[in-house]
Amino acid sequence: MTTKTINLTLKVWRQNRGEKKGKLKTYFAKNISGDMSFLEMIDVVNEDLTKNREEPIAFDHDCREGICGMCGAVINGRAHGHEKETTLCQLHMRHFSDGDTIVIEPWRSRAFPIIKDLIVDRSALDRIIQSGGYISVNTGGAPDANAIPIAREVAETAFNAAACIGCGACVAACPNASAMLFVSAKISHLALLPQGRIEAAKRAKAMVRQMDQLGFGNCSNETECEAECPKGISIINIARLNREFLKAELC
Amino acid sequence: MNWFTAFLGSSIGKKLLMALTGLGFCFFLFIHLIGNLTLYGGKNFFLSYVEHLHALGPVIIIAECGLLLFAVIHVTTGALLFIENWRARPVGYVMKKNAGGRTLGSATMPYTGFLILTFITIHLLNVHFVDLSQQTIFQVLQNIFAFFPYVVFYTLAVIIVAIHVSHGFWSLFQTLGANHPKYMPFIHGLGICFSLIIALGFGFIPAYIRFIV
Ligand code: SF4
Ligand code: FES
Numbered sequence: 001m002t003t004k005t006i007n008l009t010l011k012v013w014r015q016n017r018g019e020k021k022g023k024l025k026t027y028f029a030k031n032i033s034g035d036m037s038f039l040e041m042i043d044v045v046n047e048d049l050t051k052n053r054e055e056p057i058a059f060d061h062d063c064r065e066g067i068c069g070m071c072g073a074v075i076n077g078r079a080h081g082h083e084k085e086t087t088l089c090q091l092h093m094r095h096f097s098d099g100d101t102i103v104i105e106p107w108r109s110r111a112f113p114i115i116k117d118l119i120v121d122r123s124a125l126d127r128i129i130q131s132g133g134y135i136s137v138n139t140g141g142a143p144d145a146n147a148i149p150i151a152r153e154v155a156e157t158a159f160n161a162a163a164c165i166g167c168g169a170c171v172a173a174c175p176n177a178s179a180m181l182f183v184s185a186k187i188s189h190l191a192l193l194p195q196g197r198i199e200a201a202k203r204a205k206a207m208v209r210q211m212d213q214l215g216f217g218n219c220s221n222e223t224e225c226e227a228e229c230p231k232g233i234s235i236i237n238i239a240r241l242n243r244e245f246l247k248a249e250l251c
Numbered sequence: 252m253n254w255f256t257a258f259l260g261s262s263i264g265k266k267l268l269m270a271l272t273g274l275g276f277c278f279f280l281f282i283h284l285i286g287n288l289t290l291y292g293g294k295n296f297f298l299s300y301v302e303h304l305h306a307l308g309p310v311i312i313i314a315e316c317g318l319l320l321f322a323v324i325h326v327t328t329g330a331l332l333f334i335e336n337w338r339a340r341p342v343g344y345v346m347k348k349n350a351g352g353r354t355l356g357s358a359t360m361p362y363t364g365f366l367i368l369t370f371i372t373i374h375l376l377n378v379h380f381v382d383l384s385q386q387t388i389f390q391v392l393q394n395i396f397a398f399f400p401y402v403v404f405y406t407l408a409v410i411i412v413a414i415h416v417s418h419g420f421w422s423l424f425q426t427l428g429a430n431h432p433k434y435m436p437f438i439h440g441l442g443i444c445f446s447l448i449i450a451l452g453f454g455f456i457p458a459y460i461r462f463i464v
Contacts, residue, residue, distance in 0.1 A: 013345075024345060077348030103346045110339050173350060175358070176336035178262075208261055217339030218262040218332050220360060221422040223352030236430050242263055243428030249258045 005031040006098040010045065012057055013105045017116045024103065027057075034094030038081065039064060039071060041093050042104075058117040066090040066230065069165030072172070073118045074105040079169040079228040087167065087230040107172035110215040111179070122168045124214045125182060129166075131210035132203035133186045135196050148194050161188035163231040170225035170233070176217030181225035183211050184241035185233045191244055201248035208245050263426075265328050270426035272325040273419050277445070279318060280416070284452045291459060294389050301388055326368060333361040356418030356446075363415040370408035392460055402457040413450035420445055 008029040015022025029045050036044070039061050046056035062070040066087040073088055075081040081091040096102065104118065112120040164185035171179050187204055190196030196203075219238060226235045258264045289300040305311065349358075356363075377395050378388065386394075395401050420442030424430065429438070 011345075074344060074347070077344065077346040078350060105344055105346070108340055108342055108344055110341055175353065177339040178336075180262075208263055212262050215339060216262075217336040218265060220266075220332070220336070220357065221418070221425050222357045224350050225352070227350035227352040235425065236432070236435075239425050239428045239430035242266070242426055245261075245263045246267070246428060249254070249264075 005033050006093065006096060006100070008032060008041075008096065008099075009101040011101065011103045012117070014057070014117055015106075015114050022114065022117075024105075032093050034092065036093045037064065037089050038075070038091040038093065039089050058115075058119050060119050061089060064089040067165060069167040072107060072167045072169055074103075074107065074172055076103050079107070079173040080167075080230050085230055085232045087165075090230075107168050109168075109171045109177035109217075111177070112168060112171065120168070122166070124216070125166050125168060125179065127214060128179065128183060128207055128210050129186065132199070132206035133190070135190060135199060137195070150193060154192055158189050158192035161185045161192070161233065161237050164189075164229075164233050165231060167230060169228050169230060171216065173224045173228035174217065174219075175222050175224060176220055178219040178225075179211050179214075179216040180219035180238050180241065181229060181233055181235065183207050184235075184237035187241045187244055188237040191240070200244060201251075204241070204244040204248040208241075265332055266426045268324055268328045269332070270423035272321040272328075273423045275317070275321045276325070277416065277420060277423075280412070280449055281445075284449060287456060288452060290392075290456055298387060298389055322368075322371075326364070329361065329364050354418060356414050356416075357422070359414065360418060363411045366411050367408070367415060370404075370411070373404075374408075392456075396457040396460045402461070405457055406454055409450055409453045412453075413446040416449060417443060417446040 010027045010029055011024040012027060013022055014025045027045055027049075029041055032041050032044065039059070042057055042059060049056045059073065060070045062068040064071070066089060069087075071088040072080055075088070075091070080086060080088045081095070083091055083095055106112075106114055106118045107120045107122075109120075111124040112122055115121050162185070164182060166182065168179075168182070170181035171177055174181075187200075187207060190203065191200040221235070221238075223235055226233065259268060286300060286304065289297045378391060381388075381391055383391075396405070421435070421439050424435075424438050
């Protein structure tokens with residue numbers, strides 16, 4: 001059985017390491033199988049580039065299973081492409097048609113400087129986590145898993161927030177380049193659980209302060225983040241973050 | 252910086268300032284609309300409403316000062332947010348599409364806001380800071396709406412206010428932390444109804460005064 005293949009024109013953002021400016025360059029992706037992921041399609045293009053002694057397109061990736069949060073690019077104006085709740089590594093080429101032109105750009109935000117081509121420096125998200133996205137516990141033997149009772153609904157809500165993989169698509173999609181969805185997911189996941197509740201106020205203040213200092217924009221409830229998040233993180237978490245922050249500041 | 256300025260200066264603090272002053276303006280629009288609906292009851296009904304309103308004296312002055320303060324806060328914070336958000340993405344996308352979250356209202360907030368500020372300034376000059384010793388406020392309205400370009404300008408302004416409110420209304424609840432699947436659809440619906448009521452309630456005033464009275 002032969003699988004149907006397609007030919008594509010790619011317009012890819014190329015920017016050399018250490019350079020402030022870049023530009024879109026055109027490449028052709030030939031005989032692409034619909035079963036390939038978007039990243040595998042770039043792999044094929046990169047093989048050709050390497051054979052022709054050209055610099056391959058640099059892009060971030062790791063698990064290629066939609067769980068690590070390393071991949072991501074803006075595909076034809078949509079973060080992680082047009083498929084709902086899909087990371088770029090899980091976006092399959094069968095969602096494109098023969099002859100399509102695809103524009104591929106990196107996440108754009110002042111807080112995410114471009115390292116090379118499609119790779120951006122997302123350590124700003126790590127710095128937000130370092131400022132408070134953790135719980136403090138004494139080391140020692142692992143506690144009994146069911147020692148603290150937690151209602152199933154609460155556990156589910158916390159887990160839904162914990163599904164955030166820190167990919168940064170919310171920042172990329174936000175018209176204001178705000179990181180509120182990411183921060184709200186982390187805040188919610190910890191604040192909902194008794195273990196995280198203890199430091200909730202301190203955490204909310206520290207993480208919001210850090211987010212503000214890193215050059216992200218301000219949330220204006222455009223809800224583009226929620227629409228593009230590959231893990232379906234809801235803006236209800238942002239409302240919770242607002243509550244947590246208000247409580248921390250005023251109570 | 253003490254905690255209060257640090258709190259209000261934070262991204263969520265600024266959001267909160269926009270939401271609370273915005274809520275104030277929604278109240279004002281509501282009261283203003285109810286007042287203006289007396290126009291549809293005819294000239295005398297309207298003038299008696301105006302008389303009753305002005306009889307409130309100091310209450311009106313306090314309300315006006317409050318509105319002015321709210322306007323200063325809303326406009327300066329809004330301008331600051333606009334500049335900060337613009338700076339947050341120094342290099343834009345060559346191609347950017349909406350994922351379905353953005354609406355006409357949300358995408359145009361700073362611009363509709365600026366247009367509303369311009370309108371309010373002109374509106375106040377036309378109907379607030381006028382000499383009423385020789386004419387009634389009703390005659391003032393008849394005069395300004397007799398000029399057709401002003402009717403167009405006024406109608407457009409009312410539509411722009413409605414567009415601004417269509418995003419601002421639900422958005423302020425989200426900012427205050429009130430978002431729950433149980434009641435958010437209701438708040439969304441209420442916001443759309445409120446903007447439509449504003450657009451229709453204010454929007455038909457020129458036509459009513461020109462053609463029916
Ligand atoms: S909230 Fe969603 S879009 Fe944002 S970093 Fe987490 S997974 Fe990615
Ligand atoms: S490579 Fe891990 S989520 Fe895409």
